[in-house]
Structure formats: structure tokens, C-alpha cells
Amino acid sequence: MSHITLFSKQRLSAAILTFGIAFLSPVNADTYDGDRDTNNRFHGKGTYTYLSGGSYDGKWVHGQKSGQGKRTWADGTVYEGEWENNTAQGKGIKTYNNGSQYSGHFINGERAKQGTMKWRNGEIYTGQWKNDQPNGEGTKTFTNGATYTGQFIMGEQSGEGKYIYADSNYYQGAWKNNAPQGLGTLTFVSGDKYKGNFSNGHPSGFGEFFYANGDRYTGQWKNGKRTGKGRIKYQAGGSYEGYFNQGKKSGYGILLTALGDEFVGPFKNDMAHGKGTCKIHNRKSDCEYKFGQKITPATIQVAAASKPATPIATPATVSVISAVISTTPVVEAKSAFKKTIKKDIEKLSKSYSLADIPRKTSNVLFNHDFKLDLMSLPEQAVWKKRSALFSDTVRIESKHGAVKIVIQLSNYRGPGVYTIDDSDVSVTYKGSTAYQASEIKPSTITVKSDDNQWISGTFDLALFNDKQTAPPSKAAHSINNGVFRLSKDTQSGYRNW
Structure with a gap:
């Protein structure tokens, strides 16, 4: 005989109340309406509505958002595009609640690879992205009509670039x-x-x-x-x-x-x-x-x-x-x-220091007593290194119009002070050697730093032209208070060494 439990009126009322709460509880939780797999997981097409506001309407794969889908947040932000493992992954469009919009690639929910961002104020950026920020090459157009095309680092214009102002400067x-x-x-x-x-x-x-x-x-x-x-x-x-x-x-x-x-x-x-x-x-x-x-x-x-x-x-x-x-x-x-x-x-002019040359900028500055015009920015200022077993050879070149200055260190062992021989310095004018280091007065170069890509330091050169028929006082010249910060020349070889 089956066991029958009789409920009193009070117990029956409590049971009915409990059943009612259990029946109504789904209304106070997230809800899903759509296809499921054999394990009752969301699979196929379906809509998930969040209790806190917002929803996802799109493809599901075994309980995860994957494929094409549209996600709406409670604040009004909307993403529509590709999903993978519950995250925006691939191509998509994200419209922010302030009216700004991004169209392009996403990785792990962040803007990445290539895309276009249109801000509410009218600014537009098209280019490379990384870590949810403009990173790499891109073009940004400003509200006043100016444009910047070049490199970006973490959302900022950094590296090499061209800025065209609204007035065309x-x-x-x-x-x-x-x-x-x-x-x-x-x-x-x-x-x-x-x-x-x-x-x-x-x-x-x-x-x-x-x-x-x-x-x-x-x-x-x-x-x-x-x-x-x-x-x-x-x-x-x-x-x-x-x-x-x-x-x-x-x-x-x-x-x-x-x-x-x-x-x-x-x-x-x-x-x-x-x-x-x-x-x-x-x-x-x-x-x-x-x-x-x-x-x-x-x-x-x-x-x-x-x-x-x-x-x-x-x-x-x-x-x-x-x-x-x-x-x-x-x-x-x-x-x-x-x-x-x-x-x-x-x-008064002997005041140059390495602080006068910004970091990551190739340049050479110095004072001199030549009649040649050497004050202009060098057309070329580079350094080269040729490695050997016991020591290296470093060559510094600075070209100023028809004048070229070459300093060579044949026994280079890293940063330090070096005395330069006469054959290791040349000042050429229109391809002909005009001056070399003096044998009487020493020429020196001090290498302050060398990271194998950039080199910096100071130099003082005492020069003499032993082929000149003029008096010795006119055959001797100097390049002093020189400073240099140079990037290595990786394009040209050493055929002229």
C-alpha cells in the first residue's frame, strides 16, 4: 500500500507558496530562447537576454557565442560581427553609446590588426591596431581638416610621420x-x-x-x-x-x-x-x-x-x-x-654637447676655422662597424655639400678615448683629400655610448695639408668641440675601406 502524506491546511498553503516562488523565479534571471544541443547547451541560433540589461542574438556552439552575432549592452553599446569562445573575434562593428564607431578586426574583444575608428567629434583613424589602441601605420583626420599619416604607439603619434595642417603647411x-x-x-x-x-x-x-x-x-x-x-x-x-x-x-x-x-x-x-x-x-x-x-x-x-x-x-x-x-x-x-x-x-661658440642632439637623431655638430661652409646640417651622417677577432674598425662619415669628413678607428674596443692617427682622418673637398690629422698636434675622439645601432661621443681634430704651398699657419686648421649621435648605416658596404 502506498504511503500517503496528508497535509494540514497550514502545510498545504506553505507548499503552494513555495511552488509558486519556484515557478516565478526564472523571471528574475537571465533568459535564453533558442536552439540547444543534446546536452541541453545553447547550440545553433538563439537569443540570450541579461537580467542587468542587454542581450546577445546570434550563433551558439555548445554553450558559447561563436559565429555571427549581435551583442547589446545596457548602456547602449552595440557590437555586431564575428564571435569565438564567447568573445568578439574577427571582423565586426562596434558602436559606442556616445555615437563613436569602430569597424574592423577584433582579437579577444579588443580592436586589433586593421580597422577604422570614427569618433563622435568627427575625428577618423584608419590603420593598424594592437591592444585596443592605434599601433603601427595609420592615418588620422582631425576635425579642423588636418591629417597625420605615419606611425602610432599606444594611440599616440610616435615614430615617423607627416602632418598636413588645415592651411596646407x-x-x-x-x-x-x-x-x-x-x-x-x-x-x-x-x-x-x-x-x-x-x-x-x-x-x-x-x-x-x-x-x-x-x-x-x-x-x-x-x-x-x-x-x-x-x-x-x-x-x-x-x-x-x-x-x-x-x-x-x-x-x-x-x-x-x-x-x-x-x-x-x-x-x-x-x-x-x-x-x-x-x-x-x-x-x-x-x-x-x-x-x-x-x-x-x-x-x-x-x-x-x-x-x-x-x-x-x-x-x-x-x-x-x-x-x-x-x-x-x-x-x-x-x-x-x-x-x-x-x-x-x-x-664663446664652444658650447656644443650631446644634449644639443635629440636621442634617436643622427647628427654631427662642431666648430671650425675653415673658410668652407660647414655649418649646414649634414646631408649624410652615419657610422659603420667592421668586426674582427680582437678589435673592430669603426668609421664615422659626415657629408656637408661638397665637403666630406671621415674619421676611422682601426683598433676599436668599445666606448672610451682614442687618439687618431693622420691616416685615419680625412677632409675631402669635391672628392679630393684636402686635410688629414696633424702629426704634431693630436686629434682625439671619445665614444660615450655604443649599443651596436647608435653611437655617440665627442671629438677634436687638428688638421694639416702637407701638399699646400701656403705658410704652415694657413695649412693648419681645426674642427673642435665636435659632438655626434649617429645611427648605423646598414645599407652600404665597405668597398671604400
Whole structure:
């Protein structure tokens, strides 16, 4: 006989209540409506609705989201595309709740490989992705019409790239943390061009500015303005060589007019100001200027009558690049450009250090007493290494127009101080050897660092031309206070060694 349990009225009511709660509980949980496999797992096509909000509608494989599917989150974010093992994997489109949208590849739910991101503010990036950030090569278009094409690191413009401003000016060169950093070229639609080093987006360190009118400035920069030692050569004739501050002539300098007349002395606020020396027709006399006006009798009046330097407007998106418009002296005719640097300037000019060359930038800076024009940025500055059993051979090359400087260390054993033999240094002009290291006065090179890709250090060269018929004082020259930071040349061989 079966066992029958009789419920009292109270017990029966409690049982009914418990059954009701159990029956209603699925309403307070996630729900699934769709196909299942033989083990009752979600398999095929189905819709999963989350209690917290949002849903997934698409393909399932044995309990996991796999295949094509659409996931909607409670905050309004939507992803539609390929899935694998419950994660967005493959091609898809993700629309964010703020209106931004990404279309491209996903890996483990993150943007990866290749894709396009359109932000709500109108900016667009198309290119490579890694770790959910722009990484690699890509192009970003800004809301003001500017574009950047180049390398990205963790979402920032870093590496080599080209930025075209809305006004069609453009910068091409090295970048770091969304700003020009290192060696680059800034070209203006006006025809002006700056080529040199940048720091935090500004021309800083050593660089050249080529003005549309033919003027040319070569020298030091700081925060986008000519500051430090430099030289302006004017297209119409004449030049200024000396010191600048905030874009204006300031400090000791030499002003040469197109007629060959000269003022040597102090400058202030872009004008001759103070006691100095005037020269006309090779006749010198003491003279004094006050804000460009001569106040003492002399045979010549030389003053830097020029327009105030006008800063170039900074583009809106990358508000870090600036330059200056040249100042032009009153000139009447062309004449030879004076390249002899006065002894006072030579003493003051020995100020180069490795800090003047940004890291990861190949460059060579130095002072010299040649009449050859060696102040411009080198067209080529590289180093090479040839390995041997007991020691290596290192070759440093720096090309400046028709002039090429070569330093070779035949017994190289890593960072340290080396004395250079006469046969290991050559200065060639138009392919012909003009100078070698002096046998009387030593030449030295100090290698500060060498990671087998980049090398840096300092050098001082005493040079002599034993084939020159001129007096020894004119046959001897020097390249001093030199600093270098160079990347290894991996393209060319050693046929000329």
C-alpha cells in the first residue's frame, strides 16, 4: 500500500507558496530562447537576454557565442560581427553609446590588426591596431581638416610621420607623444622651410630656416625661435653672424652689408647697440650705436635696419610648431659672404654637447676655422662597424655639400678615448683629400655610448695639408668641440675601406 502524506491546511498553503516562488523565479534571471544541443547547451541560433540589461542574438556552439552575432549592452553599446569562445573575434562593428564607431578586426574583444575608428567629434583613424589602441601605420583626420599619416604607439603619434595642417603647411619627420620630436622638416605654403631638430613640437637645437625670399638662417633654436649662435645669409647680399635671443639679434655679432662694409660689436633687440668696430674699404675705426643709430663719428654707418620678427601662426590642432620671419638689412648690391669667425665668437661658440642632439637623431655638430661652409646640417651622417677577432674598425662619415669628413678607428674596443692617427682622418673637398690629422698636434675622439645601432661621443681634430704651398699657419686648421649621435648605416658596404 502506498504511503500517503496528508497535509494540514497550514502545510498545504506553505507548499503552494513555495511552488509558486519556484515557478516565478526564472523571471528574475537571465533568459535564453533558442536552439540547444543534446546536452541541453545553447547550440545553433538563439537569443540570450541579461537580467542587468542587454542581450546577445546570434550563433551558439555548445554553450558559447561563436559565429555571427549581435551583442547589446545596457548602456547602449552595440557590437555586431564575428564571435569565438564567447568573445568578439574577427571582423565586426562596434558602436559606442556616445555615437563613436569602430569597424574592423577584433582579437579577444579588443580592436586589433586593421580597422577604422570614427569618433563622435568627427575625428577618423584608419590603420593598424594592437591592444585596443592605434599601433603601427595609420592615418588620422582631425576635425579642423588636418591629417597625420605615419606611425602610432599606444594611440599616440610616435615614430615617423607627416602632418598636413588645415592651411596646407606640413611637417614631416620624427614624432613622440603627439608632437614633433627629433629631426624633421616644416614646410610652409609661403615657400619658407625649416629643417632641423625639434623638441616638444618646437624647433629646438640645431636647424636651418630657408626663407621664401632666398635668405637663410643656420644655427641654434629654442622653443621655435632663433636663440643661441647662428648666421643669416641674405639673398640680396650681406650677412649677420653672431648671437640671437627670442628670434632677434642679441649679443656679440658681425654684420656685413652687400657692399662689404662691416660692424663688429654688440646687438640688442635686433639692432646694433653699443661700442664696436666699423670697417669701410678695409679701413677700421671705433664706433658706437644706440638702437641702430650711429652716435659716434666714423667713415661708415652700419645698422641692422629691419622689420621686427613676426611669428608664424601656430596651427590649431598641433599648437606646438612655430618659426620666425627673417629680418632683412638695407643692402645695395651683392658681395662675397664673409666666413671668417672672430676670435671672440670662437671662444664663446664652444658650447656644443650631446644634449644639443635629440636621442634617436643622427647628427654631427662642431666648430671650425675653415673658410668652407660647414655649418649646414649634414646631408649624410652615419657610422659603420667592421668586426674582427680582437678589435673592430669603426668609421664615422659626415657629408656637408661638397665637403666630406671621415674619421676611422682601426683598433676599436668599445666606448672610451682614442687618439687618431693622420691616416685615419680625412677632409675631402669635391672628392679630393684636402686635410688629414696633424702629426704634431693630436686629434682625439671619445665614444660615450655604443649599443651596436647608435653611437655617440665627442671629438677634436687638428688638421694639416702637407701638399699646400701656403705658410704652415694657413695649412693648419681645426674642427673642435665636435659632438655626434649617429645611427648605423646598414645599407652600404665597405668597398671604400
